[in-house]
Amino acid sequence: MIDKSLRWIDDRLGIAKGGRTFLDKIFPDHWSFMLGEIALYSFILLLATGVFLSLYYVPSAHEIVYHGTYVPLQGQRVSEAYASSVSLSFDVRTGLLMRQAHHWAADIFLGSIAVHMARVFFTGAFRKPREFNWLVGVSMLILGIVNGFLGYSLPDDLVSGTGIRIAFSIIESIPVVGSYLGFFLFGGNYPGSGVIIPRFFTIHVLIVPALIVGLLAAHLGLLVKQKHTQFPGKGRTEKNVVGTPMFPTFIAKTTGFLFMSTAVTFLLGGFAQINPVWQFGQYQPYQISYAVQPDWYMGWLDGALRIMPSWEWVGWGHTLPLMVFLPAVVFPGLIFTILMAWPFIETAWTKDREYHNLLDRPRDRPKRTAAGAAMLTLLLMVFFASSTDVLANFFQLPLEAVLWFFRFVVPLSPIVAYYLTYKICVEMREAGEDVGERKRALVVKRTAEGEYITEPSLPRPGDGHVELDAIPLPTFIDTAGPELATPGGVRRVIR
Amino acid sequence: MSDRDPIVEGPLPPAALDDPHLQPLAKNPGRTEGIAALSMIVGFLGFLGFGFTYWINASTQWLALTLGIGMLGLGAGVIAWGKYLMPQGPFVEERHDFHSTEPERKAMTAVITERGGMVIKRRKLLTGLFAAGSAVMGVVLLFPLIRSLGPKPAKSEQTFGTTDNSLYTTNWRQGSLVTTVDGRQVRVDDLQTGGVLTVFPRGHEGASADQVILIRLAELGPNDPPYQIEAPGKTEWGVQGYVAYSKLCTHLGCPVGLYQQQTQQLVCPCHQSIFNVNAGCVPEFGPAARPLPMLPITVDSQGRLRANGTFNEAVGPGFWERP
Numbered sequence: 009m010i011d012k013s014l015r016w017i018d019d020r021l022g023i024a025k026g027g028r029t030f031l032d033k034i035f036p037d038h039w040s041f042m043l044g045e046i047a048l049y050s051f052i053l054l055l056a057t058g059v060f061l062s063l064y065y066v067p068s069a070h071e072i073v074y075h076g077t078y079v080p081l082q083g084q085r086v087s088e089a090y091a092s093s094v095s096l097s098f099d100v101r102t103g104l105l106m107r108q109a110h111h112w113a114a115d116i117f118l119g120s121i122a123v124h125m126a127r128v129f130f131t132g133a134f135r136k137p138r139e140f141n142w143l144v145g146v147s148m149l150i151l152g153i154v155n156g157f158l159g160y161s162l163p164d165d166l167v168s169g170t171g172i173r174i175a176f177s178i179i180e181s182i183p184v185v186g187s188y189l190g191f192f193l194f195g196g197n198y199p200g201s202g203v204i205i206p207r208f209f210t211i212h213v214l215i216v217p218a219l220i221v222g223l224l225a226a227h228l229g230l231l232v233k234q235k236h237t238q239f240p241g242k243g244r245t246e247k248n249v250v251g252t253p254m255f256p257t258f259i260a261k262t263t264g265f266l267f268m269s270t271a272v273t274f275l276l277g278g279f280a281q282i283n284p285v286w287q288f289g290q291y292q293p294y295q296i297s298y299a300v301q302p303d304w305y306m307g308w309l310d311g312a313l314r315i316m317p318s319w320e321w322v323g324w325g326h327t328l329p330l331m332v333f334l335p336a337v338v339f340p341g342l343i344f345t346i347l348m349a350w351p352f353i354e355t356a357w358t359k360d361r362e363y364h365n366l367l368d369r370p371r372d373r374p375k376r377t378a379a380g381a382a383m384l385t386l387l388l389m390v391f392f393a394s395s396t397d398v399l400a401n402f403f404q405l406p407l408e409a410v411l412w413f414f415r416f417v418v419p420l421s422p423i424v425a426y427y428l429t430y431k432i433c434v435e436m437r438e439a440g441e442d443v444g445e446r447k448r449a450l451v452v453k454r455t456a457e458g459e460y461i462t463e464p465s466l467p468r469p470g471d472g473h474v475e476l477d478a479i480p481l482p483t484f485i486d487t488a489g490p491e492l493a494t495p496g497g498v499r500r501v502i503r
Numbered sequence: 504m505s506d507r508d509p510i511v512e513g514p515l516p517p518a519a520l521d522d523p524h525l526q527p528l529a530k531n532p533g534r535t536e537g538i539a540a541l542s543m544i545v546g547f548l549g550f551l552g553f554g555f556t557y558w559i560n561a562s563t564q565w566l567a568l569t570l571g572i573g574m575l576g577l578g579a580g581v582i583a584w585g586k587y588l589m590p591q592g593p594f595v596e597e598r599h600d601f602h603s604t605e606p607e608r609k610a611m612t613a614v615i616t617e618r619g620g621m622v623i624k625r626r627k628l629l630t631g632l633f634a635a636g637s638a639v640m641g642v643v644l645l646f647p648l649i650r651s652l653g654p655k656p657a658k659s660e661q662t663f664g665t666t667d668n669s670l671y672t673t674n675w676r677q678g679s680l681v682t683t684v685d686g687r688q689v690r691v692d693d694l695q696t697g698g699v700l701t702v703f704p705r706g707h708e709g710a711s712a713d714q715v716i717l718i719r720l721a722e723l724g725p726n727d728p729p730y731q732i733e734a735p736g737k738t739e740w741g742v743q744g745y746v747a748y749s750k751l752c753t754h755l756g757c758p759v760g761l762y763q764q765q766t767q768q769l770v771c772p773c774h775q776s777i778f779n780v781n782a783g784c785v786p787e788f789g790p791a792a793r794p795l796p797m798l799p800i801t802v803d804s805q806g807r808l809r810a811n812g813t814f815n816e817a818v819g820p821g822f823w824e825r826p
């Protein structure tokens with residue numbers, strides 16, 4: 009059956025050769041290679057739940073009177089976008105589950121991208137020949153953040169509306185073209201002529217997802233073409249890949265993983281409330297709710313805005329709000345430029361033009377590792393700075409003190425992080441290969457002569473693990489077991 | 504693909520069934536299979552449960568729980584199958600450098616420079632025209648793509664723009680009645696000392712650019728000496744202890760909604776800019792750089808609050824064209 013239909017397709021498309029190579033593709037095993045899979049699977053879940061939501065959500069700022077099952081909102085004038093967000097949460101079966109799972113999946117998507125990227129960075133997996141894939145990956149991260157923000161804005165609730173207002177003001181701060189850009193995007197001065205919700209909707213469900221799908225295809229296509237990187241180990245060289253085959257072993261494991269990560273997202277969506285828009289109420293430009301935090305991936309921008317000193321440049325009939333433009337436009341622009349350019353910065357520095365298929369241990373590249381640690385520290389610190397008010401409340405400190413603390417800590421901490429990480433890496437590297445291996449206990453023994461000697465205890469299970477030599481992938485077709493002679497002269501083949 | 508993996512071509516390498524590379528990782532495959540099977544059965548039941556909870560319209564928690572158990576059970580079972588019962592190798596696959604041979608590269612370059620160059624050099628006119636045409640097309644196609652999206656922002660001299668297309672204008676005019684968001688006219692005895700109210704010009708209730716925060720700093724009558732704030736040129740823009748400021752934060756336009764009566768400060772909840780109300784709402788702390796614009800107000804003969812003019816500057820966050 010399978011043979012026949014494969015023949016039929018192969019006659020027309022010639023898939024057998026390439027298909028076999030694909031099924032034979034070898035995946036090296038390491039837990040950290042799973043991080044990108046989480047991103048992939050949460051993206052699939054985002055698409056699936058997103059399609060569900062789009063069937064009920066109404067992208068319109070048009071005002072209607074709410075009539076639904078959510079009693080506190082009965083009879084209030086709200087936008088169709090807000091009303092439909094509440095209705096799809098309460099009046100559509102599984103609607104709330106889908107909405108919350110969608111939100112969680114977005115947070116997990118961006119989180120796993122960030123961690124996956126850190127893995128790729130610290131192990132040097134972005135080096136030649138994989139610079140393209142690094143660029144594709146960073147682009148997906150940026151698009152993911154943009155789409156997260158857009159999706160967050162769609163319910164037209166009080167919290168997200170404030171975010172849109174801030175976004176408009178940030179665009180306004182761009183010199184020369186800022187007000188034009190803002191007016192074109194919003195269809196006029198804020199809050200615009202009611203076009204912003206439908207426009208955000210189109211960008212959120214059509215344009216950005218299409219771009220991400222395209223980039224994702226490129227990302228995976230490049231992965232197949234260039235093959236996976238691997239950590240150094242027995243029999244592993246720059247010229248080969250050692251691991252388990254795509255079919256059936258990897259497929260089984262990764263399918264199971266798809267189920268597991270989706271399950272976790274749905275469990276979060278069902279049990280961990282996220283973005284309860286019905287509590288926030290309809291957005292009104294003159295209202296605001298207190299102590300709301302943006303989604304985590306926007307926190308670093310918010311923090312940068314908070315700690316910026318109040319510099320506004322005025323002159324020659326113009327105003328340049330540096331206190332907005334620098335932290336909200338220049339700062340993220342700089343961060344993403346550095347990220348994009350890193351593979352090229354590094355080769356300019358090291359003059360290394362070789363192919364690299366074996367991964368680095370972070371300690372063996374102290375400067376790169378230190379630079380990455382500095383970047384992460386910087387981002388983490390501005391992220392913390394986005395909760396100055398919460399921290400001030402919690403520690404009972406004056407807000408002013410907390411703010412000044414961050415104004416110093418944010419620029420200084422990356423320098424400290426660089427220095428410390430560099431020192432630690434160098435020291436670990438010098439300590440030699442067996443650092444990090446489990447120590448063996450010493451057992452004190454008394455010899456027959458009454459002498460005391462120590463000797464290492466037996467290795468623990470797993471310590472003396474011997475790896476087999478890697479062999480080319482066999483097909484199981486020609487497999488014949490040892491032949492056994494059975495009484496009666498019939499030969500049995502063990503299969 | 505000129506250099507294909509050798510293992511794809513030629514005879515397929517066989518392996519004996521007892522080859523250690525094909526053995527499951529599990530020490531006791533039978534037991535592992537049992538556990539995986541159990542896990543899958545749990546998953547199966549979980550999905551049935553999901554169908555049931557959906558049918559009886561149970562709560563979100565039940566839906567999530569059953570769906571989660573279904574996926575976890577099935578997923579864990581498949582992972583156990585793949586990880587412990589399928590051949591783990593290690594297997595090896597050769598890698599090849601990606602670059603083509605030198606002659607291949609040269610040939611490719613030649614096609615572009617020589618063959619392409621020849622065509623272009625021979626027909627300079629056509630090349631130029633095609634380039635010019637495409638360039639013009641690219642530019643004019645940007646017009647509908649960008650320019651149709653919204654109005655151009657009005658220039659500052661055009662004081663009669665609407666708030667829809669001008670960053671300089673609000674709907675406050677000389678004599679505008681001060682009203683609350685639900686359309687109630689504000690009277691001079693509405694607020695006590697320390698009271699605050701968000702107000703709009705009548706007919707524009709709820710409009711973003713027009714939001715004004717009305718604060719009563721002192722309960723003064725019409726015959727008391729006027730309350731003077733410490734803002735040069737604006738000391739008497741208030742009336743009977745009332746002052747009115749634009750509620751749009753000059754940082755990023757959040758509504759500055761939090762009034763602290765003891766310190767007479769307005770706090771923006773977005774990034775904690777603090778404005779000193781008594782000093783004309785100059786920023787004292789945080790990222791905001793400019794004072795909140797002040798609205799002159801007065802009381803008419805019937806005791807209603809009215810605007811006594813309009814803002815003398817653009818409200819809200821800064822932008823390039825702002826003088």
Ligand code: FES
Pocket residue numbers: 752753754755756757771772773774775776789790791
């Ligand atoms: S918007 Fe008011 S402080 Fe940022």
